[in-house]
Amino acid sequence: MTTTVADHVVQRLREWDVEQVFGYPGDGINGLVAAFGAAGDEPRFVQARHEEMAAFEAVGYAKFSGRVGVCAATSGPGAIHLLNGLYDAKLDHVPVVAIVGQTARSAMGGSYQQEVDLQALFKDVASEYLVEVNVPEQLPNALDRAIRTALAQRAPTAVIIPADVQELPYSPPEHEFKHVPSSPPSHPRAKVVPPDEELTRAADVLNAGEKVAILIGQGARNAVTEVREVAELTGAGVAKALLGKDVLPDDLPYVTGAIGLLGTRPSYELMRDCDTLLIVGSAFPYSQFLPPFGQARAVQIDLDARFLGLRYPTEVPLLGDAKSTLARLIPLLERKTERGWRQRVEKNVTEWADTVTRQAMLEADPINPMRIVHELSERLPDDAIVTADAGSTANWYARNLRIRGQVRGSLSGTLATMGPGVPYAIGAKFAFPDRPVIALVGDGAMQMNGLAELLTLARYRELWSDQRCVICVFHNGDLNQVTWELRAMGGAPKFEPSQSLPEVSYADFARGIGLGGIAVDDPARLGDAWTTALNADVPTVLDVRCDPEVPPIPPHATFEQLKSMTEAVLKGDPHAWHLVTQGLKTKMQELLPTRT
Structure with missing residues (x-):
């Protein structure tokens, strides 16, 4: 039995350990739907009620599992419907891959039914990687790169496969000019840490502070133990950006809760009164809820250099993953013996908890x-x-x-x-x-x-x-x-x-x-x-x-x-x-x- 391009896509998804694809069928992906059937629905095709919901389901899956979410939709209206969910993934930095059908190549440019310029449509939302597969030899590289890029950049990517290409016999790339091979699916990991001299500068700032505040976002999720140790050493209170709400539990006495328009009074007071700010894995956008400019010295840790110093004037920007960077920073920190600031933070937290209960x-x-x-x-x-x-x-x-x-x-x-x-x-x-x-x-x-x-x-x-x-x-x-x-x-x-x-x-x-x-x-x-x-x-x-x-x-x-x-x-x-x-x-x- 001939293996089609669509068959190979489904097989490659299995090799990437993708267990389900959230989608909605349409004739633009008939070849792909048939391939799911031929593969015994492995990975499972989860039929949402609408393509936007399929994209949201892929985002939700990726947010909570930490794995790539995959969604699929037909050409034209189906592809258009994916956009809102994919923008949700883009703005919240979530790895999602969209596999989208397209009008057959022979009809392109002919104002054919459901013909939409998908390259233009997805250019912004899938800006990290967007490819149209026009010959079988483009696979598996195109799909592999979409998945690898989504995971590496924590962003949505898109693979467009015209309807007729899905049904072509699959033939792999050859060892020849203008063919691009790929490698077996893998999940490489690396520890990213700043140079020692930058860590020393950051420690000097935190050690000099008398009223330290920490702001954590979703980028701190792998560093719970380290964030808690830094908070104990520095006597800091810890506020949480909305996407970092689940990073630390709220029963820790120094956790002030959410920050911003949806935030708490202790978080507002923490930022208003601190003299030193440590931001870990957060791109919290509302600078008016951070300390007044010039009041606090700031250190920021982020894995993405594009977000360093973006929201607040940062004296020491540290490029690195939260866990590894904090682990290297902790031995350089001096434990603060004066705990008046911490006691004040904890008192504010206790009083606010009582207030919120009364309000409820x-x-x-x-x-x-x-x-x-x-x-x-x-x-x-x-x-x-x-x-x-x-x-x-x-x-x-x-x-x-x-x-x-x-x-x-x-x-x-x-x-x-x-x-x-x-x-x-x-x-x-x-x-x-x-x-x-x-x-x-x-x-x-x-x-x-x-x-x-x-x-x-x-x-x-x-x-x-x-x-x-x-x-x-x-x-x-x-x-x-x-x-x-x-x-x-x-x-x-x-x-x-x-x-x-x-x-x-x-x-x-x-x-x-x-x-x-x-x-x-x-x-x-x-x-x-x-x-x-x-x-x-x-x-x-x-x-x-x-x-x-x-x-x-x-x-x-x-x-x-x-x-x-x-x-x-x-x-x-x-x-x-x-x-x-x-x-x-x-x-x-x-x-x-x-x-x-």
């Missing part, structure tokens, strides 16, 4: 959205994986979810796109079929694409040894984050035609397709509902009716933001009085005395 337990109509995440934190399995969608849900994930044990969590951090919460969860289940997964999703995102993707969850759940997968819907009938942005940034009242959502029961929908469904509108039942969902033997939708007027006010809200919200009320916001009441109650919790 405030009465609302009907349920306070902060309480949804608070009750989850009380019951969160130590090996859980948590995904979150964009919108106000991201606020509660960032501020209220307390990471502990081996919990992992992520969301669309830089693109901040709606829609990845449920597909990320599906990708996470394929990465770790034996771990519980929780998705925190707004009802806007559920109506955008989450409801449809529940069908994918239902279809593949039997493959997972642990079927626990809770999709928690923040059901408030409002595109809430934008509503608050209109109020806080523009002083505009809620515009009902753009912001209000049609009513639907998410629990009923889940039950209708064979999943579990629990509807909650009473705060007294919320904790038990979480317990039931987290112990269910089938994926379950937790449909929680919550109050859209509980404000996601940053603990460092500016006067102008508060002024704009007041103006929105005065201009006739439809829920003005309730909005003001909830806002005052929430903000007042920051002023109450803390238990000692």
Whole structure:
């Protein structure tokens, strides 16, 4: 039997230990689909409900597994649909390979059906590596290089294979002019460390500091032990960028939590008052939440030189991987005996934890959205994986979810796109079929694409040894984050035609397709509902009716933001009085005395 180009692609994916490809079929990849069938569906073709969801599932899989995620789509509209998920991978530095069909070569340039200039379409999103395969001999090099580049650069890449090329007999590259061979799949690793003199300079800066702050991002994930040791030696507090939320647990007394618009007061105070800043594996973009320029001396560690010194004036930029660099830096650090700064940080953390608990337990109509995440934190399995969608849900994930044990969590951090919460969860289940997964999703995102993707969850759940997968819907009938942005940034009242959502029961929908469904509108039942969902033997939708007027006010809200919200009320916001009441109650919790 003749081996086709498509057969070879599938075989090479197996050699790279790719276990599943998230995709949606179409005639532009008929050859590839047939090859999956001929190979006994190994790797598995996971059929999403939409190509964008396939890309998100590949991103979620890659984020949590650390391996390359692979997605596939047909030519024209299918390829176009992949873009948003691939941009999510690009901006969050995630290795994803897209395999895309194209019009047959004989029809190219003829304004043929579904003919799109895919080279131009993917030029930006797959800028690290983009190739069109036009003869069989281009493989396996093209596919191998796409995978190697995705892993090395932590970026999306794309391989375009015209429909007729997929069905050609495969012939390997020869040892001759203008043929390019490849090598067997491999996963080389290297320790990257800066020169000794640069490490000495960095240690001098950190040793001289009296009030040290550390900011960690996802690039510090392989250096948990080292970050903790540096924090102990320097007496530093540690703030976490959004994508680094799961790097250190929140039960460490010096971990101040998230930073930025979605951040905590202790993180804000840590950056406001420090005199020395160590940034590890983070490209946190909002410099206004870092120390005032000129106040702090800064050291930064990053594996990518393009991000060194990008956000803050950095005195000592260290090019290296976090674990190896910190391991070489630690012997040069002097343990600080004066612990006043550390004690102040820990006091701020304790007081904030008390404040956040009080805020979460405030009465609302009907349920306070902060309480949804608070009750989850009380019951969160130590090996859980948590995904979150964009919108106000991201606020509660960032501020209220307390990471502990081996919990992992992520969301669309830089693109901040709606829609990845449920597909990320599906990708996470394929990465770790034996771990519980929780998705925190707004009802806007559920109506955008989450409801449809529940069908994918239902279809593949039997493959997972642990079927626990809770999709928690923040059901408030409002595109809430934008509503608050209109109020806080523009002083505009809620515009009902753009912001209000049609009513639907998410629990009923889940039950209708064979999943579990629990509807909650009473705060007294919320904790038990979480317990039931987290112990269910089938994926379950937790449909929680919550109050859209509980404000996601940053603990460092500016006067102008508060002024704009007041103006929105005065201009006739439809829920003005309730909005003001909830806002005052929430903000007042920051002023109450803390238990000692």
